[in-house]
Each structure stands twice: as structure tokens, then as C-alpha cells.
Amino acid sequence: MMRTLNFAFILVTGLVCLGLYRIAEEARVASADLAVTERAITRERSTMAVLGAEWARATQPARIAALAERHLALADRPSIELSSLALLPHKNRPLADEPVRTAKAIVPMPAQAGLKVVAFRTGM
């Protein structure tokens, strides 16, 4: 009886050892796969870092301004902010005696070659 039990114990121990070895091996393989994946992630991160830096350089205001002046015939002029969200009245608050602000601006326009005046008055 005891001999049978001892044999059974040894058998179970052997099976457990085999099972654990298999788990350990699977863990090692998974770990290697993980390392490969992490190296790939690192490479992609490096690529993203390089692309991010290139994007920052490509979108430099100085570069954009130079390209726009060279290729788009756009003059380098300050923009005009006509209003801001802070100045808009609240939806549920009626306008009391506050003056109503209207947006208007006269923007100087450079003379364009090839354009000629065809009419001085419209809407007639």
C-alpha cells in the first residue's frame, strides 16, 4: 500500500515537474516575444520622436511665412481680431443698456496685377 502511495507521489511529482518546465519554457518564449515587441515599440517611438521633431521644424512659423511669401503671393501682415468669445453676451442674459458691438474692419489690400476696375457702383 505504502509502496503504491510512494510510487504515486513520485509520479505526481514528476508530472508536476514536467508541467512546471513547460510553463517555464512558455514563459521564456513569451518573454522573448515580449522583448521583440518592446524593441519594435521602441523603434516606433524613436520614429515618432524623429517625425515629431521634423513636423515641429516643418511647421515653424518662420518657415511657413517664407514659403507663403514665395509661393502664394501673400503679404506678411498682422491679423485683426474683431471680437472674442468673452465679449459675446450670455445666452440667458438679456442685453440691458450695453452697446451692441459690431464687427468691422478695413483691411488694406495690395494692388493685384491683371485686375482692372469694371464698375464703380454695383447693385443698381
Added chain:
Amino acid sequence: MRAGSAPLNLVRGRIALAAIFCAFAFALICARLIDVALFGNAVAATSGHDRAIALRADLVDRNGVLIARDLPVRDLYARPAQLPDMAAHDLAAAIGSDEARLARAFASGRGYVAVKRALTPAEQDAAMQLGLPGLTFEDSYRRYYPGGSAVAHAIGQVDIDGHGVSGLELGLDRLLSNAGGPIQLSLDMRIQYALAREVAEGQATFGAKAAGGIVMNVHTGEVLALVSLPNYEPDQRSPISPDAMRNRMTQDVYELGSIFKIFSFAEAVDEHSIRLDETFNVGKPLQMGRYAIEDSHKLGPILTAARVFSESSNIGTAQIAMRAGPDRQRAFLKRMGLLKPAKTELPESAAPLTPSHWKDVETATISFGHGISVSPLSFAAAAAAVVNGGTRITPTFLRHDKPQAGERVISEKTSAAMRGLMRLVVTEGTGRNADVPGYDIGGKTGTAEKAQGHGYAHKSLISSFCGVFPIEAPQYLVFVMLDEPKGTKDTSGFATAGYTSAPVAGRVIARIAPLLGMPRNDAVAAAEGQRESTKEP
């Protein structure tokens, strides 16, 4: 019974022993499993992963735009013992290195020498094509600055090992080495570009030797832009001239001239030593011992204190400063932080030059900005305290959205009075050329003759303008300085600040105000239109 119990006990003992042995074996296996699961995996995770993570944190502007970043590069090394004779010549031709330097390095007897750092992909290919034995590529990092030259002086540089050597790279060195994520600066690249462009155009228009500018939030102390010209391209590999490397806004000190009257008047108003409607005789030079103080242009002969400020009369300002005297003037300037170097994250901060004997003559000259030299950044911080309601601020290059709770240096009433005076300078005084339709700007011009030998050079000027907007409730300060500007045909030959720095500052404000979310003020535009129309004959 007794005879049968002995073998039974023996068997029980053996079973217990076997159980203990099995338990020990399982404990060992469990321990190993835990070790593999926890620590073995961690080792695998770190290997090869962190090598490519940036060693130094990114620098980004207040809107998250990238300014500086470590990027992976490859360096080329060589073992000279394995190289053929013509290696230096071939390598120099392939990767653009100095042949003589390579030849010296290969002949030095060292076992392993650096050939070139941070090779471009094309250079790597060219080196590989040579097929030389003894060449090794090593992965490394190099700091890149997509922000370019516009932001060069504020950001600074790192050395070959990636340690900061100047600018914020040095001032924030520890933070950059340990920060987990990007470090957000107070700088705004849009504002930086606008300031750099206008200051560069101003420098070119007036043929100035050098120029600079600062944009600062007067409540938070954040520096939104800092420009010093000439500048340099931070990514360039060739040596940079010391002149271009110098940050004139923090490393240099200047006698800033009449722009200093801001402090003379702030002191006088705060200490109630003048009333703004009080009159002063500025018709003839003010004699101080053997020195005579004069105005740059004929004024008066009688001006109110407000007009003394708006027309920038040296004679009137000296009389006002003499009422307080040297001790109170020095104490006031000390309170404003002008007698110490500006404390910021930038390591380059010049100490002011003050007179060793601070007597009546010095008091008079300091009142209009001669005899004391401060850095432009120190000046801007002190001027911000004058207009922000009267509390001292410390300039910072890190983003801080909350206003600083600094020490009170002047009363709110004095601050409001100074804002009124500065508005008068732009509407009716020497700073008219800084006016921008639709924006209520206040400011002060400053034209100083440069010190030369024991006197002053009358033709070598430092022209500066300090603008604040919107002047009713100031948010931003714009400082512009030109070093030795020359008059042009458009300025009728005048090179004073009203004709040179003031219009540049006006153009800067016109550009950046919309970017800062400030709409045109129709009421201001209408008032300006009315003012212009009343001036017409």
C-alpha cells in the same frame, strides 16, 4: 500491540519526511516561478527598451509645440590598428570630416577613436560603402532644436555628452535629466516668431549693430518671448561666434536712458513728492556742480509733471528726483529689484552697474537712465511691477498660469497713475509711433548715448521702448531695444527711440495682440480717429 506500533511509527516518520521533502521541493519551485514571473520579466523588459528612450526631457512651449528633443543618432568610431593607410583620406571624403584631424587621431596610438558623431543616413551609407575594417557604429543621442534660431538664446545648448552648457538647457539641467515627461515653458513660439521677425526688420531698417526684445506677462512674470540679435542656429555644427552667442537681454547691462523715468516718476508719485499737474521750469539747463543737464530737444519753458514724462524732459525729471534725494532713490530702486541680477531659470544674468558714490549728481543722472546699467530683463520685470498694480514679480521661463503674489512695491493708486502717464506718452508724447489703432497701448521711450572713454558718444545710441497693453488693465509688456540704430530718410535722420524702437514695438503689438486673444477696442479706435481728426488743420 506494542510490537506492531514500532513499524507503524517508522512508516509514519518516513511519510512525514517525504512530505517535508516534497513541500521543500514545491517551495523551491514556487520561489523560482515568482522569480521568473516578477524579476526575470522585468529584466527582459528593460533590456533594449530604455536605450532608445530620450535621455533628456523634451522642451515644449506653452502650447505644446516642440522646442528641443533628444533624437537617436549613430556615431562612427574606429580602431586605427585595423585601418589601412589611406583610411583618413577615404573617410574624410565619404563623410565630410577633416582629413588632417582624422590622420592625427589615427596616428595618436589610441586604440579606439571617434571619427564623427551624429551621422546622417547618407553619411552612414557612404561610410559603409568604403568597406573598411575596424569601423564601428554606436547608437547615441543628439539634442535637436526644431525651434531654430528664433529661440536660440533662451533655450541655450548642450555639450557633446548631453549636459546643458547655456540657457535653459543649463538652468533646467537637473529637471531635464530627471523629468518623466516634457517640460512646458512659458515661451509661445508664435509670439517668439513675431517678435524675432519685427526686431530683425527693425535692426535691418535702422542698421543697428544688435537688437533685442522681450514679451512678458505682467501678472505671472512669464516670459512669452525673448529675442537677442545677432543669434545663431542651434543645430549648426560649425563654431558659433561669441558675439552671436551672447544673450543681450540677460547677459549685458545697458544705460537705458529715459525709459528709466518710469521709476523716477513711480517713486515720486508713490512718495507724494509731486503732483502731476504741478509745473516745472525746463527752459534752461539744470546746473549740477560742473555738470549741466540738458534736454535732447527744446521744451517748455514750463511743463506740467505729466508733460515732463510724456515729452521726456531730463531737466524736469532731474528736479523731481532731487526732491527725494540719493538715499530714497537707491532704496526705491533696490525695492524694485534693479540693484541685483534678475533671478530666473536662465543662468546668464548680469549684475547691474551702479555708482560707487551715489550723490546728488548721480541721483539726477540716474533719474533719466544714465549712470546706472541694468539688464533689459531686470528692467522689464521692474517695469511690469509698476503697471501691474504695484506688486513685484520674478520673471520666469516656466509656465505659471496663476499671478504671482509678490511683495507690494508701490500702491495701486500709483500704478494707475503711471499707466495714465504711459498712455499719454503714446497718445501725445514721444511714443506716438508705437500707437496701434484699436489697442490702448501705454509706453515710454528711451534713448541713451553709449559710454565711451570718460564721456558719452553722441552718435552711438541705445534706443529702447517699453510698451504695455491694454493699458487700462495691463496684461503684457513689450520691450524692444536697438543698439546703435541709424536714422533713415523716413525718420528725417533721427535715430531716437520715438523713431526707431517705438514703431518696432508697435508692430510687434499689432502682430501679437490678436494671437493673445485681444480684440480691437472700437471705443479706442473711435477716440484715436477723433484725436487724429482734431489735429488736422
